[in-house]
Amino acid sequence: MTDASPLARFRASATRLFGTGGPLAPAVAAARRRLRVDTRALAAMRILLGSILLIDLAHRAPGIEKYYTNSGVYPLAVHEATYTQFAGLSIHALSGSLWFQALLFVLAGLFALAFVVGYRTRLVGFCSFVLLVSLHARNPAVLNGGDILLRTLLPLTLLTPLGERWSVDAVRRGEYREAVMSAATTAVLAQPLVVFTQNAVLKHQGETWYAGEALQIAFANDEMTVLLGNYLSAYPTLLEILNYGWVTLLAGSIGFLFFTAGRLRAAAALVYIGAFLGMVPTLMVGLFPFVLTAAVIPYLTPPFWNAVVRALPDAVTTPPPAGRLGWWFGGEPIERRLAEAAARRGRGDLVAFGRAYAGSLLTILGVFALVFVLLYGVGHVAEYEPPYEDEATAILDQSWGLYAPNPTDSYSWFITNATLDNGSTVAALGDSPSFDRPPDAATTYNSFRERKFMSAVSGDNDGAIGRGYAEWACRQATSRYDQPVESITLYRMIQPSPIDGTYDEPTRQTLIEHDCEAG
Incomplete structure (x- = not known):
């Protein structure tokens, strides 16, 4: 009789180790319970x-x-x-x-x-x-x-x-x-x-x-x-x-x-x-x-x-x-x-x-x-x-740095003002052009998607995303006031989080100054 093939010998060894009664059978059963x-x-x-x-x-x-x-x-x-x-x-x-x-x-x-x-x-x-x-x-x-x-x-x-x-x-x-x-x-x-x-x-x-x-x-x-x-x-x-x-x-x-x-x-x-x-x-x-x-x-x-x-x-x-x-x-x-x-x-x-x-x-x-x-x-x-x-990982991302290594200790809201042809400054979007701190900054966004988008605008104010937003804001202001809009200015207000219950003064950043008439 000829010896069994290497594959057959491997299968026989695996059966002795992992099969019923084998020394590793309990470990296999435990693994199966956890993987099923x-x-x-x-x-x-x-x-x-x-x-x-x-x-x-x-x-x-x-x-x-x-x-x-x-x-x-x-x-x-x-x-x-x-x-x-x-x-x-x-x-x-x-x-x-x-x-x-x-x-x-x-x-x-x-x-x-x-x-x-x-x-x-x-x-x-x-x-x-x-x-x-x-x-x-x-x-x-x-x-x-x-x-x-x-x-x-x-x-x-x-x-x-x-x-x-x-x-x-x-x-x-x-x-x-x-x-x-x-x-x-x-x-x-x-x-x-x-x-x-x-x-x-x-x-x-x-x-x-x-x-x-x-x-x-x-x-x-x-x-x-x-x-x-x-x-x-x-x-x-x-x-x-x-x-x-x-x-x-x-x-x-x-x-x-x-x-x-x-x-x-x-x-x-x-x-x-x-x-x-x-x-x-x-x-x-x-x-x-x-x-x-x-x-x-x-x-x-x-x-x-x-x-x-x-x-x-x-x-x-x-x-x-x-x-x-x-x-x-x-x-x-x-x-x-x-x-x-x-x-x-x-x-x-x-x-x-x-x-x-x-x-x-x-x-x-x-x-x-x-x-x-x-x-x-x-x-x-x-x-x-x-x-x-x-x-x-472009599509199937495996980077999970959520709130890590530390949560941010400040927050922001954005103000988009429009300058009309008559020189007056009005709110291009929202209720007023005021820089006062809102009672609840979360309500200044329609949704978390708007908050994410404005964060992208903030990081790309001189780039394509910032220009796209500014041109859209020009159109929105023109439609809202039914008259020509000279320019759009986007401000980011940065407020240190009141961790101890007290508010410091917010910081104002001018992100975009866009000439609407130039396009």
Whole structure:
């Protein structure tokens, strides 16, 4: 008899080590418990991500003309001159017309709605991702950390079976798996850990977070705080406790989330979700808390979902028969019908090859996704430099320096004044040309996107973004006063945060002086 092949010997050795009864079998079982993801968690993640896409579109819609058309602050000429890392990535940049942007918004909304209900989940999710990247690339000046995390998280999730449960796809298939484990699901589990751990490391490079002072500084920033956040600065002891609690969650995320299992993991995930949702009534950070929540949902384990299902009526948890879905959704998926027809014609081998190829491709992409998350996420704070970092992370960013290393100890508001032909100075926008400190700086912005855009204008006052804003302000003032406008002046007022409860005098910066008549 000939000796077994090297591959056969390797398999036999692996079986002895890792198989049932092997010395490493307990470690393998423990790893599998921590890497398996409940498919109901993936379904909830899909529903939340799709809802975020819809809410994001609805939130952007009132500013669609201002931020995405040639008649707004960021016309195509400005788009082409700035943020060159996004060059050629925007379908929205094919036209500066309002009707074209509105059409793409409606199309994105339809794809997002299909993603929520889980109809052809991976296909519509990919289309949603393409349109999301296109929208972000059209005007990166209005993006915040939540947008970047959404753009990074969404494609990772598309490599997992998001439509396995609670979806039109699941009803049409008539079957589902209880839990899944793959390189792709591991990448999805790793992504929030990279965000939290990297941010904890970057915060440690500052002086305030680990001293318990950072949240008191952050909540003295009047342009960021809203609702309850406006009152928290009066409770420094509470903010110190919350500060240490937040740092503990960030620095201990691997231990709290990854190394736990069962009910303990679910409880830890709910603590994180509660902390994220606490941002909603306190800070003007847009959709960021909801994207963070979506990122942590895969850590909710079967005991949690079993309790949820028991609490819901049977009518909600029992899917309708496929025939009840209507003629468009009813019946088996078309790809399954085509596969059965090919098998009847004797082409079953081709069908089997196609399925194996698709499964292998997803596996390979999942491995690449996991390596990408770890390589670039860890590389951002490690001493080594990952290869091609700028190119690789242009879309899928892995830099999470949010409020790090220290929160800013000042805040700003902007005043745009117009000089009319008669020499009078009036407010080009807003109520008055006064330089007095507003009672609430956050209310000087229509949304967090306007705050982000004005920050970009402040950093580019002599560049294309500043000129685009000034020309738009000239048109707005001319329309408002129905007479020629001679010039526009943009001021930035910088107020040191009243950390000790007292206000210093704000500083006035003249950012732009633009001659409207010269164009």
